[in-house]
Amino acid sequence: MIKIYGSIKKSFLILTIFLILSSSFYSQSSTFLAISDIHFDPFHSGVSVDTLVNSSYKEWDKIFHDLGNNQFNNYYEDSDYTLFTSFLKEMSAKSSKPDFIIFTGDFLVHHFLDTLYALTNDYSSYASNSFIHKTFGFITSKINRYFPHIPVFFALGNNDSYTGDYNSVWNGAFFHQTSGLLFENFIKDPKYKKEFLGTYPVSGCYSIPFPFGKAQRLISLNANFLSEKCPPNEGVHGKDVLDWLEAELKAARKNNEKVWLITHILPGIDVFDTMDPINPGDKISSAELFLTDNYNDTLIAKIKNYSDVITACFGGHIHMDDFRLFKDKPGVKEPASVFMHVTPSVSPKFGNNPAFQIFNYDRTTFELLDYNSYYLDLAAIKKQWAHEYNFNNAYNQKGINRKSLNQIFSDILDDPATRKNYIKFYPGKSSKSSIKSKWVGNWSGINNLTDSNFVKMYNKNAAKNKPD
Numbered sequence: 037m038i039k040i041y042g043s044i045k046k047s048f049l050i051l052t053i054f055l056i057l058s059s060s061f062y063s064q065s066s067t068f069l070a071i072s073d074i075h076f077d078p079f080h081s082g083v084s085v086d087t088l089v090n091s092s093y094k095e096w097d098k099i100f101h102d103l104g105n106n107q108f109n110n111y112y113e114d115s116d117y118t119l120f121t122s123f124l125k126e127m128s129a130k131s132s133k134p135d136f137i138i139f140t141g142d143f144l145v146h147h148f149l150d151t152l153y154a155l156t157n158d159y160s161s162y163a164s165n166s167f168i169h170k171t172f173g174f175i176t177s178k179i180n181r182y183f184p185h186i187p188v189f190f191a192l193g194n195n196d197s198y199t200g201d202y203n204s205v206w207n208g209a210f211f212h213q214t215s216g217l218l219f220e221n222f223i224k225d226p227k228y229k230k231e232f233l234g235t236y237p238v239s240g241c242y243s244i245p246f247p248f249g250k251a252q253r254l255i256s257l258n259a260n261f262l263s264e265k266c267p268p269n270e271g272v273h274g275k276d277v278l279d280w281l282e283a284e285l286k287a288a289r290k291n292n293e294k295v296w297l298i299t300h301i302l303p304g305i306d307v308f309d310t311m312d313p314i315n316p317g318d319k320i321s322s323a324e325l326f327l328t329d330n331y332n333d334t335l336i337a338k339i340k341n342y343s344d345v346i347t348a349c350f351g352g353h354i355h356m357d358d359f360r361l362f363k364d365k366p367g368v369k370e371p372a373s374v375f376m377h378v379t380p381s382v383s384p385k386f387g388n389n390p391a392f393q394i395f396n397y398d399r400t401t402f403e404l405l406d407y408n409s410y411y412l413d414l415a416a417i418k419k420q421w422a423h424e425y426n427f428n429n430a431y432n433q434k435g436i437n438r439k440s441l442n443q444i445f446s447d448i449l450d451d452p453a454t455r456k457n458y459i460k461f462y463p464g465k466s467s468k469s470s471i472k473s474k475w476v477g478n479w480s481g482i483n484n485l486t487d488s489n490f491v492k493m494y495n496k497n498a499a500k501n502k503p504d
């Protein structure tokens with residue numbers, strides 16, 4: 037009897053220790069990586085296209101590596117093999133076992149098809165599809181080699197297709213043929229195979245639960261169908277994408293799940309295109325959107341309608357370090373109902389420095405506690421990755437959320453030190469694409485996601501557009 041009692045006591049003790057350990061395991065802060073816009077360029081990495089065409093993508097790493105090239109591609113170019121490799125090496129050295137990676141899209145170099153055609157003179161879709169598929173195989177398997185067993189939650193970018201920029205094809209060959217690679221090298225967990233393959237091959241979108249923590253879901257939106265640059269015959273499917281998003285959000289609300297929404301193209305203003313022809317200080321009469329008017333309004337309304345469900349959004353596309361606030365009423369101090377973190381790019385194509393970010397988050401609540409940004413200063417004589425900034429320290433905040441970001445938004449206008457940081461970090465400390473003399477456009481774009489609101493806020497503040 038004493039013996040049995042003793043063993044029950046012992047099991048109880050083990051159970052208690054187990055519960056304490058597992059609860060501290062789940063409540064402790066953990067990390068994930070945020071990356072965007074890799075734009076891998078197989079054409080300017082020193083190897084002839086013929087060699088790449090005639091070999092399996094599994095041999096590409098050795099082929100590129102054996103060249104021994106250690107020059108990085110420069111500003112206004114995309115990521116060559118050397119840059120792509122050094123980025124993965126640095127990131128895995130800084131954080132070899134993150135819980136997951138969020139990659140907000142654009143796998144492929146800009147003008148992929150034009151470059152391929154010019155170099156091969158082969159215009160057949162069989163040849164170009166198979167080369168793009170190989171490039172996807174190379175990129176995804178290389179990331180997988182640096183981060184084995186780590187899920188990569190991705191969104192497709194506007195360059196990621198068989199048919200050119202902004203040219204997603206509904207239920208097309210690209211989605212069908214890349215689904216295996218993306219599942220195997222990125223999503224990985226067989227538990228989510230059915231859900232992933234249930235939607236990705238048709239729309240390029242998917243929705244899956246996070247592999248741990250409490251009820252938390254990731255929804256990856258393929259916003260290419262919502263883009264105003266999408267050909268109209270494919271753009272009609274923007275409605276299908278938005279209907280699907282509505283159904284997913286509704287189901288999440290019903291199941292008491294919280295959602296992180298990831299997308300490549302952002303809702304809101306294309307600030308660069310809007311401000312490009314404008315002299316800083318001049319007023320504007322209209323603004324360019326990334327999405328069609330109609331889809332922009334619908335997507336914003338959905339995100340705001342589900343502000344009780346969506347706890348964070350992640351975007352890419354602009355290649356810069358930025359954020360967006362979704363508000364019911366425009367205005368600097370109005371509270372935001374949802375925020376979007378915009379992850380800077382690996383590619384230095386827009387004159388920015390390559391960057392990536394390591395987030396700290398709470399595994400139980402999925403709150404974003406902090407992040408560190410790392411960058412590669414391409415203007416330096418000795419080009420090496422370095423720590424760029426810590427979010428909480430730089431902005432004097434505790435965590436990335438709608439309140440802290442709203443405070444930063446307001447401080448950019450009123451507090452020169454905050455403005456200086458925002459301007460400095462926006463292009464990863466590069467002077468090539470500085471927004472120092474035109475920051476009011478970028479600042480107005482954070483908060484104003486429709487044409488009329490943007491024009492109003494910009495014009496009201498345009499005179500502040502002078503170098504500090």
Ligand SMILES: [Zn+2]
Pocket residue numbers: 073075142193353354355
């Ligand atoms: Zn891009």
